[in-house]
Amino acid sequence: MQVPAPIEYERAVSVEHAIGLLERLGEEARLIAGGHSLLPMMKLRLANPEYLVDINDLHAELGYIRITATQVRIGAMTRHRELLESDELAAVCPIFRDAERVIADPPVRNRGTLGGALCQADPSEDLSSVCTTLDASCVIRGPEGERTVSMDDFHLGPYETVVGHAEMLTEVRIPVRPRGSSAYAKVDRRAGDWAVAAAGAALWVDERGTIADARVGLAAVGPNTTGIPEVSAALRGRPPSDEAWSLAGAIAAQACRPVTDSRGTADYKRHLAGELTRRTLRAAWERVREGGAA
């Protein structure tokens, strides 16, 4: 049995309390939400925090999905399972349900949270790709108050974010625009595995039916999940078509920076970036046509 090194443990009762604890305990304190990344790393002694600040009691405060005509706001303690099961969220952002179906397994989804997934900043993590695709912004609270950063600015590198040591991610905000939809696709070696490569796509059309905007977010093919502005630029103003998806796929394959590892060769991942970009854009477009999210 793998056992962690000695730690001290505190249970936060509010966001303010959690931030106060982090401030007081210093750099060696870590927040723990679902724990499915941090605890295995602690058992392997790859992570050896001195203090754990447990924020699971904040689920009442930070576990929510609120949808208005122009915005979706999701609390950072919202669990994977809640994202998977929300019909309201699936109606406006079907990409969430696509992704949650292929994230880990039910025990992980029962505990893991949106905030934990984003803050772990694993290059292969699915919800970072989803949030990038949806042009989400992240609300970070600290001793000095709140700030909001875009997904593009949120990650600084693998396993590294702009969230400071006495700060926590509290909410993710997603703009809702008319006549759009989204989709997610992932290739893994086995159900529940990290992505070999994954792609999210979101698409909006104007009244005439041409593409008003399109966004693609790739996972596992670079140091962080990345949006690809060139795809958006190339697709705006075009009619939705297989040629458009193929063009986007070619751009995505060009833009990504995969490396060879035991999950696959760089060439294969580059191929998947293109293939999955084509597939998710096509799926998003079909959803737009079906009117599910128009």
Next chain:
Amino acid sequence: MSTFVDNDQRPLGHGRMLRKEDRRFVRGRGTYVDDISLPGMLHLAVLRSPVAHARIVGVDTLAAEAHPKVKAVVTGAMLAERGLAWMPTLSGDVQAVLATDKVRFQGQEVAFVVAEDRYAARDALELIDVEYDVLEPVVDVRRALDDDAPLIRDDLEGKRDNHCFDWETGDPAATAAVFDRAEVVVRQELVFPRVHPAPMETCGAVADYDRVEERLTLWATTQAPHAHRTLLSMFAGLPEHRIRVVSPDIGGGFGNKVPIYPGYVHAIVGSMLTGRPVKWTEDRTENLVASGFARDYVMQGEIAATRDGRILGLRSHVLADHGAFNGTAAPRKFPGGFFGVFTGSYDLEAAYCSMTAVHTNKAPGGVAYACSFRIAEAVYLVERMVDLLAAELGRDPVSLRMQNFIRPEQFPYTSRTGWVYDSGDYPRAMAEALRIAGYDELRAEQAERRSRGELMGIGVSFFTEAVGAGPRKDMDMLGLGMADGCELRVHPTGSAVIRLAVQTQGQGHETTFAQLVAEELGIRPDDVDVVHGDTDNTPYGLGTYGSRSTPVSGAAAVLAARRVRDKARLIAAGMLEVAPEDLEWTKDDSGGRFDVRGVPDTGVTIQQIAMRAHGAGDLPAGVEGGLDAQISYNPDNLTYPFGAYICVVDVDPGTAVVKVRRFIAVDDCGTRINEMIVEGQIHGGLADGIGMALMEFIGFDEHGNCLGGSLMDYLIPTALEVPDWECGTTVTPSPHHPIGAKGVGESATVGSPPAVVNAVVDALALYGVRHADMPLTPSRVWEAMQGRAAPPF
């Protein structure tokens, strides 16, 4: 689909019934080694090498010893002073209990700590300072014998290279002759990569050495408790009668729990040093990185045939990676295991195999399941080569196999490598698989899909195994014969206890062996208690692996029961005042009884006989009281189960993801005792085979770092990767087994990998792919589609 009824009271012998042991397993009431907790017990943790190859310059344990909860810190140097630093392996090599001079693989045991709890023991490991002088490792098996390869085994006197052993079988001259005159020869390198048995329960032990009585009790995760007792006695110098090995409930073995691991010895040494019980439980990474692996063969295959498809010969050279120490578990005269059955199910004119085994800086072992002593590798070789020949000749893989099968009338059949196949009807099993699959319709569907650019593959394999080691004249492990003892006692009220030398790891022995006795004695399986896994309470035998329990101990159980029944006849004859030969044994749903021939329902039941055997009143002259029997069964031959497997896959042309759509498995393991348990064995083996074919892989980087050290890196298939199994049955009894049963534990794991690979290669035919090595991950399949198939190094 099978239907399950809770028929614990029926059948009165062989047949489908729920497993008796599941009453406790499904309630969480099993007792595994880690559940053993003794008063005053201490905990042990092992410090392992972070590098694959290094000289140990120094080990500083002072800080660890100063930890307030630490009771002992032990290094290789300390063991060397007691002559315990090295121990024998099952293959006549030696293995370091703790490294003294060098570390030879990543994860090798360097020191251990005994402390008051698990956490303190682990914390103290971080206080041990080891200075390593890192050496260049040997990682690529193909480079192990290069002149400039670093020498791994400088512990062996006079050793100058990394050669482990050479072995050959068959007739090289006769084989060369058929290859010379063959119209068609196909050659292919086939790699069966290193995989791991990965049992759910990792290895562990609790050692309790009583200094006053000078007795050792060792609870250990072992598939072979008696063999372990003998080896521990020989190695540690403890009298064998003062060692008790207990193997409690075991959470999967698959060959992983056949060897004696250094950790077991550490626990014993720790208990002797501290005078207290000591528990060692391996963690998941330790199990995957440092314990017995499976396979790791690089095979050069050659098959020779006539233009019209008659297979003439098979030839192979195998390069076997045995890791740093040769820890393979195989009978002594079979260093390459039973790879000699690589001629498979076909009637060839000649065959020859040569094997070179080498050392590398990787974990030792090479046992394992699910290989039934290397038959998985052998079956993979022949079944891929036959498919390659079919592709070369433009023949359907089924018809080519049918053309070359050993025919039913040829049994018993002596193969070109000297194995005597006991019985078989191969065309019948293949025909049954074709029927279940709807083979012709599948081929039609495939043609139609191919015309649309879809990649559908149909893979066929046909395997023959040799299981149930084994006859004393041929087989032993470290001088221990492979016969099995068995003891049966029938109590006065007619219930019974049977004591076995084999040890279940999930195979359902408590049910199967109860049914074997029940069938012979006409009592309920529930009235038979099965005792196993405790050397103080069971007769001697070599344990459970290589699908040997039913062929060897199963036969022993039946023969013991028949001996009891013979005695029961004598007692019944006395009770009924007739001659024994005038009695007739009958068994129906009410039980077993002896009746006077021709006068039904006048006799005595087995329960009445049992009471008489133990009761008052005279017994016939020459008959002792009691109703017991004890035997040691030495099998005449191995048993040769076989089967026909068909796998249907769909490959996504865009992502190269392989989806196993259907899997048809027709198994012939002779007489089936409990069909539900047989099916369970087959289902598990098929899942394992799909795992090996598609995802399981213990890889290493160029520094010798193991890349498969967690279950996030070493992938095991889930319910989502496997289809609903479609199982079929034919029954060709073994002529020499008392009830005609053959082993089945490894059949599916042996037969399924080539079916999956054949299916994927078939699907990729449009891309001109002729072969692709396992594991067929999406990336590796896609690379094959680009014409860049590469071995998994």
